[in-house]
Amino acid sequence: MGDIINADTMLFAIGLLSIFASGITLLIIPYINRKSLLFGVRIPESAATDPAVQAMRMKYTIEMGLCLLFTLAIAILLFAFFPDAAILTVLYFPIALILAQFVIYLPLYRKAVQLKAERGWQISYIGVSYTGSRKERIRSIPKIWYILSLLLTAASAVYGLVLYPTIPARLITHWNAAMQPDAWSDKSLLTVFIMPMVSLGLILLFFLSNVLMAVMKLQISPERPALSLAQNRKYRRIMGHMMGYMSFLCTLFFALMMPMTMNLYIPSAQMMTGAITLFTGLMIVPPLLITIRVGQGGSKLRENILPVDAREDSLVKETQTTQRGDDKFWKLGIFYWNPDDPNLFVEDRFGSNGGLNYAHPLSFVLAVVLLLATIIIYIGVTALYFQGVFSR
Template sequence: MNGIGFALLAIVTLPLGVIITCMPYLTRRTESFGVSIEEKYFDDPEISAMRRTYATVTGAVSLLVVIASLIAAARLDEEQLGWLLPAAVGVMLAVHLALYLRFHFRMRAMKKQRGLVSAGMQQTVVDTEFYREKRAYSMAWFIPHLLVAAATAWICIAYYDDFPDRIVMQYGMDGTPTNVVDKSPGIVLFPVWIQLLMIAIFAVVNYSISASKQQIDAANPRNSLRRNLIFRRKWSAFTLVTGFLLIVLFGSIPLQQLLGFDFSVQLAFILSIVIITLLWAVRLGFVTGQGGSRIRLPEEAPPAADGKVNRDDDKYWILGQFYFNPDDPALFLEKRFGIGWTFNFARPLAWIIFLAPILVVVLLVYLAERG
């Protein structure tokens, strides 16, 4: 296996291992392994020990997977290498899921036994001015993305006759073409369809950041609100910039096919964008935490001393991961474990948004294969 293949394995598996390992420390202090608790219990010795065990095991397994993958990569042939990265990622995610479920059920039992949320002081805080604040960057920032896609389409159409009669659709780890097909309008324009699909996905993500349900800490609403607004704007910027880089990346594919420059240049560009995206995501995760929980404000208002806590809505969270509440009109809301947003799966539109990209990708691949 060449150096590029080793680099790709390390670039993907190392940041993933770091994020998985540190995930319990990046979530809100009012949630532990998908179970709601009062913030004062976050540093409870028993709960802290669970986080340490999770981090130790997932960290050790992730490191072993990375080392084993790099060793195996030197001994596998090209066909086997295609399965190495998905297998490595699969093992890491499987260990994460097994430990998460173990501690999720343990937290549920502990909460029931010890009463980790006071029943009498639960409250849902809603700020009526929240949606007047700048929560995410304007959708107008997707105009550059659309301009790049339009330029890519123009190149594909205007210079269609200059494209080679055989188009490379896939390369091996060593840069050797592994899938070559006859030129056709659908094949040449394939990167454009992917660009448009990605723009739609990133636009939905940016909208979800802006429109997602408020989650304000009842014990300290003012600071919680300020952190959450900063959190949303930072991740909106990440979405816009990394989305633009990926659109440019797919726009470079027709140029490589048209001009015939060495694929190693293209691969170096791909790796550069992957590195930028992953390192930025990891750094942002540690800086913000989920919902802005790790953000330090220059002037923090002291928490209220009235004993109010967030309303316990564990009954709507399946395994602490999937939110299903038919009475809640919200379509998007924050995840409970990890960083990011999820759906209210009780809303039919959530399933449409969730499944549509998958169906579109399958359709595009089918049409591309037919030429």
């Protein structure tokens, strides 16, 4: 994809969008998080209405919002003076935001610990477990999106293969922002198959994240176990469809790019910009809205959309107790370390994704691999930038 939309402005626009999207995802965390979590500390669900709790959530969002505006302003300034450095904006500004988030989060975590002690919120007297297996959860992944994506990828590969003899021997592989060609190369099967290959990789990536989400440890609220379980089921279903939709959207985008990579049809600059904006919008906005709507683990889904049998024994127990005495396993409220827990993936304490149980033997390997991969990508791209690969 990089070959086609490598113009600085485009990169900068994508950079701004990614900063904006990661900023928004970060600042809404307290409102997506389970009601029973306050900056990584477990509190009773009924404490969500406590003015101190509400004030803390608000404080975080305001500070994070200011931080986001500040970061966007710096990014725009940077672009105005060094348009070549757009790639660095894309790379480093989201990281800066995450670091800033940590700085904002930490005092609030400490305050939450303190508040919990002051209010005397205690450990629940009810423990809940669900007997369903992980296989059952993996089986419930909506596979239709992935099947459709694979079919579409196969179709676009066939399309490429069939039309391969008709395309010119020398292909344009690069256009500038005004869609004027500025790089060429000899035609090869690779130029034709690069798009289906990229989409195949993406489909695999989305499917893998879907599986990871399915096997993630079930968090069941002891205050309303049946409701919580039903919410979780619905949540996994909705999120599965969301990831499937994203996988299909990417596949569709790459399939539509095929005529362009094969130089059979060259869109105008306006059309290209429009298509990319539409694609990015469709990729970011609906998932973000859905995430906000359903809440962490489906905790914001209301009873009326849940099966009837989940309603009967989901009476709210108005207890001033927290759900689990598991705060001690959450270092700084973010890092989970519990040697007694056989789960590798657990729901985030502060965030809307999943994280590792760092006490699990496998987690060390995974964390190192991920960290190394990230560092290599960052060093690689930064080195390429300083060698002038991205400048013209």
